[in-house]
Amino acid sequence: MLSELEKFILELGKGFAFVERQKRMIIDGEDFYLDLLFYHRSLRRLVAVELKLGKFQARYKGQMELYLKWLNKNERKEGEEMPIGLILCAESSKEQVELLEMHKDGIMVAEYWTELPSKKELEKKLHIALIEAKERFERQQLL
Template identity: 65%
Template sequence: MLFERTAISKKPAELARKEIDSIKAEDKVSPDLVFRDHYVLDFLNLKDTFSETDLETAIIRGLENFILELGIGFTFVARQKRMTIDHIDHYLDLLFYHRKLKRLIAIELKIGKFKAGYKGQMELYLRWLEKHEMERDEELPIGLILCAEGNQEQVELLQLNKANIKVAEYISQQLPKELLERKLHQFAENAKRIMENRMKDK
């Protein structure tokens, strides 16, 4: 389940094995094993139409369940973290800390599809956190952009991993049949691509 639900499943089999072996040997966890492609937030009980503020408020109200869905090691730090840049206030939706990764985790919530412009916003937040909030013994902060739907090609073209940014989709309620069918088709295509890559690696 750890393998299947995290980003490590997209890597070639040999690299995935090395990461898992490193956990066993050094008790060291990589970001690819912490972050997932999808999060199920049905416990938030959101209505059919909601805003980013509604989503954030529901997460704070159900913080314990949200942290459980994120996974082990996450600690809540702040909501609407204020960052003053060039005399203008910016607000990060949620700020967490991950004990094993020893990093701050910046989370931005989006109610629509992923947009390329989100990268610049998150990079700005991460550099600010690096400059003003990071402790000496910590690793560089990581950003997680949670969207209702992803745009996989944009995510790949932007090479977000190099910028320490992860993108994941969330499911807040029962999906409409059409969207469910589309997502199942995407999952099947991704699984097929992973299997083809593994065969090439052998």
């Protein structure tokens, strides 16, 4: 599955460069493994990707924050921006993600599909995503 995800991310667009799979990080003598690590040339930053098989859980934020801080301290090179993270889950928890304000920490959550939905279902999901994005934008404008 990681191989397929790796191929998918590389197809997202220009600028992504694969760095490492199962990136080992030793913290307090304990081993941690980041699923995938990429570098984006245009953004000039590392992109950490974690794949979760189930529904999003709030604890995933802390795990990704730990990984991003470790990468920032140990892997970030001079002239690069702070690393960002992407958590891919089988199912998102929109309210938890919104309440955790993960975007402020450079962490995004997205769902992956194990099978392609019908055209009608895909159009519905895209329409809902567009409405939610507009609502978030409008709320940010009010602040």
